[in-house]
Structure formats: C-alpha cells, structure tokens
Amino acid sequence: METTLDIFVKAIFSENMIFAYFLGMCSYLAVSKTVKTAVGLGAAVIFVLIVTVPVNWILENYLLKAGALEWLNPAWKDVDLSFISFIMFIAVVASIVQLVEMLVEKFSPSLYGALGIFLPLIAVNCSILGGALFMQERQYSTFLDVTAFSMGSGIGWAIAIIFIAAIREKIRYSHIPAPLRGLGITFIITGLMGIAFMSFMGITYVDEPKKEKKVGTTMIEDASVLRADVSDSSFKTGK
Amino acid sequence: MAINKESNVYTIVFATIMVVVVGGVLAFLSLSLKDKQEANGRVKKKIEILSALLSADEMSKIDRTNAEEKYEEYIKEGVLLTSTGTVVKEGVEGKEAAFGVDIKGEYKNKNIAVKDRQYPMFIAQKDGKTLYIIPVIGKGLWGPIWGNLCISEDMRSISGASFGHQGETPGLGAEISQGFFVDRWTKANEVIADESGEFVPFEIVKDGTGANPNKIDGITGGTITSKGVEEMVNRCLVPYTVYFKTKKS
Amino acid sequence: MSEVQSKTKAPSEPLFSKKNRKLITDPLTDNNPVTVQVLGICSALAITVKVETAVVMGASVIFVTALGNLVISLLRNIMPSRIRIIVQLVVAAALVIVVNEILKAFLPDVSEQLSVFVGLIITNCIIMGRFEAYAMANKPWPSLLDGIGNGAGYAGLLIIVAAVRELFGSGSLYGFKVFGNAIPGSETGLYTMGYVNNNLVILPPMALIIVGIIIWVQRSRNKSLQESH
Numbered sequence: 001m002e003t004t005l006d007i008f009v010k011a012i013f014s015e016n017m018i019f020a021y022f023l024g025m026c027s028y029l030a031v032s033k034t035v036k037t038a039v040g041l042g043a044a045v046i047f048v049l050i051v052t053v054p055v056n057w058i059l060e061n062y063l064l065k066a067g068a069l070e071w072l073n074p075a076w077k078d079v080d081l082s083f084i085s086f087i088m089f090i091a092v093v094a095s096i097v098q099l100v101e102m103l104v105e106k107f108s109p110s111l112y113g114a115l116g117i118f119l120p121l122i123a124v125n126c127s128i129l130g131g132a133l134f135m136q137e138r139q140y141s142t143f144l145d146v147t148a149f150s151m152g153s154g155i156g157w158a159i160a161i162i163f164i165a166a167i168r169e170k171i172r173y174s175h176i177p178a179p180l181r182g183l184g185i186t187f188i189i190t191g192l193m194g195i196a197f198m199s200f201m202g203i204t205y206v207d208e209p210k211k212e213k214k215v216g217t218t219m220i221e222d223a224s225v226l227r228a229d230v231s232d233s234s235f236k237t238g239k
Numbered sequence: 240m241a242i243n244k245e246s247n248v249y250t251i252v253f254a255t256i257m258v259v260v261v262g263g264v265l266a267f268l269s270l271s272l273k274d275k276q277e278a279n280g281r282v283k284k285k286i287e288i289l290s291a292l293l294s295a296d297e298m299s300k301i302d303r304t305n306a307e308e309k310y311e312e313y314i315k316e317g318v319l320l321t322s323t324g325t326v327v328k329e330g331v332e333g334k335e336a337a338f339g340v341d342i343k344g345e346y347k348n349k350n351i352a353v354k355d356r357q358y359p360m361f362i363a364q365k366d367g368k369t370l371y372i373i374p375v376i377g378k379g380l381w382g383p384i385w386g387n388l389c390i391s392e393d394m395r396s397i398s399g400a401s402f403g404h405q406g407e408t409p410g411l412g413a414e415i416s417q418g419f420f421v422d423r424w425t426k427a428n429e430v431i432a433d434e435s436g437e438f439v440p441f442e443i444v445k446d447g448t449g450a451n452p453n454k455i456d457g458i459t460g461g462t463i464t465s466k467g468v469e470e471m472v473n474r475c476l477v478p479y480t481v482y483f484k485t486k487k488s
Numbered sequence: 489m490s491e492v493q494s495k496t497k498a499p500s501e502p503l504f505s506k507k508n509r510k511l512i513t514d515p516l517t518d519n520n521p522v523t524v525q526v527l528g529i530c531s532a533l534a535i536t537v538k539v540e541t542a543v544v545m546g547a548s549v550i551f552v553t554a555l556g557n558l559v560i561s562l563l564r565n566i567m568p569s570r571i572r573i574i575v576q577l578v579v580a581a582a583l584v585i586v587v588n589e590i591l592k593a594f595l596p597d598v599s600e601q602l603s604v605f606v607g608l609i610i611t612n613c614i615i616m617g618r619f620e621a622y623a624m625a626n627k628p629w630p631s632l633l634d635g636i637g638n639g640a641g642y643a644g645l646l647i648i649v650a651a652v653r654e655l656f657g658s659g660s661l662y663g664f665k666v667f668g669n670a671i672p673g674s675e676t677g678l679y680t681m682g683y684v685n686n687n688l689v690i691l692p693p694m695a696l697i698i699v700g701i702i703i704w705v706q707r708s709r710n711k712s713l714q715e716s717h
Contacts (some may be wrong), residue, residue, distance in 0.1 A: 015381075020692050025529040026613045058380070083269035083589060086607050087581040094577060127609040134606035138382075141349040179707035180700070182715030183523070187700035194693025257575060261582045270585060272593040273590040373509040406603075411687060460687070 004148045008142070008227060011152025014160045014201035017127045018160035019193060024127030028161050031121070038165035042158025044118040046151070049131050052096050053150035054143065056089050056132040059198060064088060089132040127157050248452045260456050280304075284338070285310040290401035291372050291387035292363050295418055314372075316362040320352045325480025343383060358478045368392050370399075373479050377471025379464040381406040384415065384471065388424070388431075394483040395432040400424040402468065412464030423455050430468055436484030438477050443469040492560045509602055511633040515641035522702045524713060525615040533649065533695035539662045542599045542650035544591070545605065546643025552583045552609055557635030558581075560623040576619045577610070583611045615640055617677060649698050654677050657690035 002075045017023045024045070031041045062068055066080035102120040105112045122128060130154050167189055176185050243249060285304045290298050294311060301309055317337030319327040328336040337359030345356045354461040361372040371390040378384060389399030400421045407413040414420055430453070433439050443457040443465045457465030521527045535541045559579050567575055588606045591599040599606070609615065616636050623631040654660055659667040659678075670675015688694060707713045 022529060022533045022692070022696070025606070026527060029529070051612065080273075083265060083585060086585050086588070086610060087261075087265075087578065089607075090577055090581050090610055091574075092573070097373050124570075124611050124613065124616055126608050129611045130604065130608055133607045138345065139531065141347060145349070177704070178711075180704050180716050183702040184700045184707065187696045189704065193691040194696065198691060199695070212642050220604035244566070244568050245570065250571055252573060253566070253568055254574075257578060261578055265582060265585055268589055272589050273594040274591075276596075279593065284598065405600075408687075408691070 004142075005146050005225070008148040008152040011149050012156040012159070013197060015128065015143070015153075016156040016160060016194075016197055017153050018157060019197040021130065023130040024125045024157055025123055027125050028157075028190075029183065031118070032161050032165040032168055032186070035162060035165045036167060037118075038161045039158075040114055041118045041121070042161050044122055045125065045127060045157050045161075046154030047129050048093075048097060048119075048122050048128055049150045049157075051100065051153035052093050053131045053135050053153075055096065057135050057140065057143070057146040058094055059088055059092065060085065060136055066112070085136060089136075090129060090206065093128050093132065094123045126156055127153065152226050160193070161191075163193060203204070281338075282306050284383070285347055286302050287363055287385075287401060287403060288372055288374070291389040291399045292365060292370060293399070296460065305391065313363045313365055314361050316366050317359045320358040322478055322480050322483055323355055324367065324478040326482065326486070327357070334361070341396055342374055342376045343385065347383075360479060360482075361388075371479075371483075373476065375471050375475035376408065377467050377474070378467055379404055379407045379415075379467040380461075381408070384464065386388070386415075386468070386471070390431065390471070390483075392488060395430045395436075397424050397429045397431065404464070408461070409462050410462035411458065415456045415462060415464055415468055420458060429455070430452055432480045432483060434443075436480065436487060438480040440473045462469065490686040493593055498605055508541065511630055512637035512640070514625070515634075515637040518710060518713070520641045520645065520706075521614045521617075521638050522642055523706055527617050529589045533699065534692060535602055536646055536653055536695050537690055539647060539650045539654050541598060541601050542646040542677075543643075543662075545602060546593065546639070548584075548606060549609055549612065549614070549642050550639030551587060551613055552580065552589070553639035553642075554632055554635035556580055556583050556615060557618055557623040557631040558628055559633035560619045561626060561628040563628075564624050566640050575679055576616060579582060580615045580619070581610050614642055631660070645699070645702070648702065652698055653689050655693065656686045657688075659685050 014020065018028060019027070027041060032038050060068070060082075062071065064081045064085050067077045067084060068081075069076040069079045097119055101112075104119075131150055134153075135146055135149065138149075140149060162187065168186065169184065171189075180188070249370060254436075282303050286301060288304070289301060289306065289309060293301070314334065316330050317334035319333050319336045319340065320331050321327060332345045334461065338361075340357045340359040342356070342359065345351050361374075363372060369392050371394065373388045374385070374392060375388060376383065376385045384402065384404040384407065386400060386402035388397055391394070391398035402415040403414060404413060407415065429441070430439060439453055440457060441453050444454050444458075445457060455469075457468075504526050515521055522529055535545050538585070560576060562577075563575065584607065587609070588599070591606060618635060622634045626634070651661060654662075656668065659665060666678075668679050668684060681707065
C-alpha cells in the first residue's frame, strides 16, 4: 500500500503533471516566457489544485460513486451517478476558480495583484481537471492522501513551469536554428527535462524493506514482515 | 422575436432547459449502456482467471465472445477466505462469492484493514484434475499490477500464471505480462509451500541468476516492477497455504 | 470531392465550395491546431505509444469538435451571453461523456488504455478555442467543417507521433509486427540480426521531442511560421 508521503513525492517527481502526463501544456507553453509570470501561474495552480481536488473527492465519494448516496438513504445504495462526474468536476473547477478569484480580490488585494490575471486561465488548464480525474481513477481512500496528491501535483507543475521559464530566458541569447525557435525548442527542452525527471522514479518505493543485505537473512526477515502484515498476530506461522 | 436574451428570466430558463436536456440524454445513454459496460468488466475478469489456467495456445482461442462459456466450462467451485485462512464460503456457492470480491478495490482502500481483506480462490476442473486459481494484486512502478496463479492438484506447485499491469514501462516493467516471464514461474517446479504445508516465500533475482527453487529471474530494467511482483505474490499467497494445509490434513 | 459540389441548397454557396474545403484542409497543414496554434497538446501525447489508441483518441476528438461546433453554432443566437462559457463547457463535457460511455461499452480495452485522457478532452484547448473563435460567429455547416478539420489536424499529428513511437519502440504498426518477433529465444526477422527495439522512444518525454522535430520540419518548409527570437 502506498503511504501518504509516497503519494506526495510521487506526484511531484515521477508522476509530474507536465513531464509524465503533459497536462496543462497550453498555459505551460504560453506563460513560460519570463520567470516572474511563471512563478505567479505556478502558485495559482498549486492553490487551485489544493482546493478543487479534495472538493471533487468529497463529491465523488459522497454523491457520484456507485453506492455513494447510501449515507442519505439506505435504499439508494444502488444509485450510480458516476456518468456525470466529468460535468460535475469541470463545473466545480470553474465555479471554485471564480469563487477564489472573488475572495482573493476582496480579502487580499496584493495577492490578487499577483495571481489575479492567472486565475481565469486556470479554469481550462488541463492539470486541474486532470488532477480530479486521476483522483477518481486511482481511488484514493482517505482525505489526507487526496490532499497530499493535489499538493504534490501542484508543486510539480509549478516546478516545471518555473524551470522552463528560466531556461527560456537564457535561451534567447543562443543561436537556435530559425525553424526551431520558440515552440520547437521549448518542446524539445521539455522532453529532455522529462527524461531527467524520470531518474526520480526509483524513489517511489519508500516503504520497501531494505534489500541490499545478505540474501539469505533478508529473505527470512521479509517473509516474517509479510506474514505479520497479513496475519495481524492472530495467525501462527508455526515457527 | 421580442424576447430579451439578457434578462435574468431568460438566462435561468435557458440554463434549466439545458440542464434537463443534457441530464436526460446522458442518463438515458448511461442506463442503456450500463449492462454492456458491466458485462465487459466481468468478461475481462473471467479471461484473466482463465489465462492462468490455460496454456497460451488454448488462450488464443478465447476472446470476449466465448469467455463466459469457457469460464463456466472449467471453473466449477470457489472459495472465499479471510486473511487467516478461515473459510467464509465454499463450493458452488463460493464461486459467485469469490467472483464478486473486488480485491483491487480492497487493496487500494485504506479504510479496510489489512486483516479484513477477503481472499477469493477459484477451483477448476481440467482434464480430470482439480486446479486452484488464486488472484493476486500489488503495485508496480507506475500503478497497480495483478495476476492469477494456478496451483496444481498437490496444492503446492505452480502450474500456471498470468500477470497484468495498468501502465508499467513498455519494454521494461510491462514485460511481466509476456509469456517468457510467466514461464519462469511455471517451468521450474516452483512451489508455494514445503512438504509440511508451510508457505515458502519467493524471491525475484537479477535476470539470469535464478536457479534454486523459488528464486525467479526478474526483468532487466524492470527492477521495481519485478520487486512489486515478488511482494505481491508473497503477501497474497499466505492465507491460501493455510487453507491448503488444513484441507490436506 | 468535386462531384459532391452539386448545389443542394439553392442560392447560398455550394456545400463543398473552395472556401468550405479550405476549412477542412487548412488545419491539417499550415494552420494545424497543435503545431501552429499551440492548442490542445495537453491531453494528446501520453496516449501516443500505440497507433490504435491514437486513432481512437483522434476519432473521439473529431467527434467532439465537429458536433460541439455544430451545436454551439445552432445555439449561438439564442444563448444568453452571460452564461456563454458555461454553456460551452456543458456541451463539451456532455459530448465527452457520450464518447466515454460508448468507448467503455464497445471498446473496453482501448478505453482502459486511454483512462483519464478521454475525460481530458473537455479541457482540450482546441475544443473551447474553436467554439469561441469560430462556432460562435458562423453558420452551422461551416462550423461543422471547421470542427472536423481541426479535429482531423489534431488526430493526424497524434497518429504521426504514435506511428513513429510504435514503430521504433515496439517494432510494430497498429499491432502488426513489422520487424518480426522480438521475444527472447524465438526471434524472427530483423531481431535475429541483433536489432533491438528502442525503449527510449516509448518513454513519455520522447513524444515531446518528436513533436518538436515535426515543428522543426514544418517550419523549415514554411518560413512564414517561424518565430523571431
């Protein structure tokens, strides 16, 4: 089973929204010309993801999923509304973005100045809806896990856009073949960064027992760990 | 027309009509396709169960159209176990119960304690022999991996296996679903329990070094997926060995 | 297409007039939604490992852009402008749900491989972009053609990327083994001579690099598309 930390780290690095799934590429390409705007958009994405994904998770688990309405009325345990989940998710995203924009404008004009222009862009950012859909597909079972996942995805996305913006600021002074300028080179750099990020894959197994000792002894240790895992002390292994 | 398109009433009426129309169409579509979608899920599960039982040649004759019929032909009974190996349901009645268990969902759901997970098993009759098919579930590098192991009549040696994955790296971890990896489990008299019925854990080792019993060659470049298979098999098989032990004695 | 040019609706222009044909052919090349307009890359590239998934994905997008454009264009005169964006989102989402339900029922294996990416068609910028930029201001028929054209431009790019990746990564095209059998121990064809599949091509980042190269080729041929810095 995945630990919460595992989910968080994985969402930032090995399952990075940009480098592994290419989500939110439109705004990633459009708003990555300077680091300053990239930081603003990155922060806004983190913020919106942390709010929308858990809200969608609550909706999914208490409203849409097969049997999710049971808490309202036991007779509804066969009701399955999951077919409208796409509309639900996109509506939640759009309305929360609107709500956040209004709240930020009212209570923190300085933050609004920094994030304001980016918020409307975010409603159609694939990474936000993608976060909700991945949440649905992977069936995270606790609220904590979902929050960790949404935060990790947001941070991963922000890291990606800030990095590419920094590179694009420098690359302006390089001699790039004319047809590759702009879009082409950005794609290729993103691809190379994605390959670099793949080297983070090994860190997914933070809960794996250490394997690098002598084979003979670890085998037995592992087995006893696994048995304890399954038996929960009531089951004698007969040792 | 004299209707003011920007009035509140018009907007609300428009939105209401839109919601009703869209909702109605989608609900109708979903209801009419639902049986077919659920049947697809069931058929897929049956194909996976059969793929551990049958050889690759026999499997090539099975597709979505005849899987249900073949499943009924081979699978006769089922058993549902608790994590300690106690029988919940057995026999023909257990067949439906075992098939209904969603081990993938239980494995993922942190609200279900490890000891409360259910362990289904399918009992098949093939060429006059009784074979036991055990589904297993775990995680690989990118997402879930799963499989079915077929245990032969002596209740300890592995006679068939199949593995599946959702999104392992093609050419690396994804190779676990290939025939050559499955053969490593079935061709070398691997056993899940020793003579006295105690569980013997498996170990997946570097490609090409697996010689001793229960050391199985992993996949080069697919280390994390291979380790995932090892963890999955070792964790999932324990309750079944307890069941086999009581059954034999 | 010339024989279809017969005038079906009397005084207006023919259904497949030159202008209307351009609506379909333009997005395929010089106004490609992905490589030129930079729209809709989001949901595209993760599913280009195999041609089959790319074809299904492409067909789904064509379906949504074409019908969506048509519906929006029909509604454009009765739609309250205040809730314009919401209406567009609902139309897109409803069509995507239709696609998703049909795929799940009739192509369950492909649907599983596409996983969340079918849902992501909703936020595919091509859809909203064409609704807003074209369908809101044009008659239903040209809108439909525009939708087909843009969907096809997108699908075409997906299929090219997928073909490159499947050919070099798995040695097959649409599941057909081009280079022979790669299974260790029983190799046939090219593999007996020591050819090995390039596993790098299958990894997600290579999709981006391939698109980058396609853009490079396209812009070397058509200088007007080049960017200045």
